[in-house]
Amino acid sequence: MKNEIELNEYFVRFLSIVQGLDATNLFPQVSKLTKTEFRILREIIVEQKKGGHIISSELARRVGVTRSAISQIVSKLEEREVLVRIDAPDDKKIAYVEFSPKAYEIFNKECVRVNKIMEKVVNEFGAQKMEKWLAECEEIIETVKRVNDETAL
Secondary structure (H helix, E strand, O other): OOOHHHHHHHHHHHHHHHHHHHHOOOOHHHOOOOHHHHHHHHHHHHHHHOOOOOEHHHHHHHHOOOHHHHHHHHHHHHHOOOEEEEEEOOEEEEEEEEEOHHHHHHHHHHHHHHHHHHHHHHHHHOHHHHHHHHHHHHHHHHHHHHHHHHHHO
């Protein structure tokens, strides 16, 4: 078994890597958005790519915030002309949350730029190494979650 100093060093290095990745700003045009706002935009895009629409309560569930918080965030993003609410044609009590045309254009430009960055990263790092690294990161995350849950019991 590793001693406490070695275990602490693993933890510090792990957090440093996570924080370093989290702090990397790949989307400077939309950097005025909070991480939660950006996650909301991502969920809307994911749903639209599937050909669907998303409502506020589903956004709240996916992002992990209350419905009240999502409502406030969506209202703020509507004021900034990032999002729009569209009434569902078959149920006037339901409103879908969608990108405004302006926001969609900015988001698409940023995605093209980020794809170019990631292409260079993968070319430098190597596709096989990247796949292996991502798989190992996913495995570490699942292990940390599982062990944390087991320890909490």
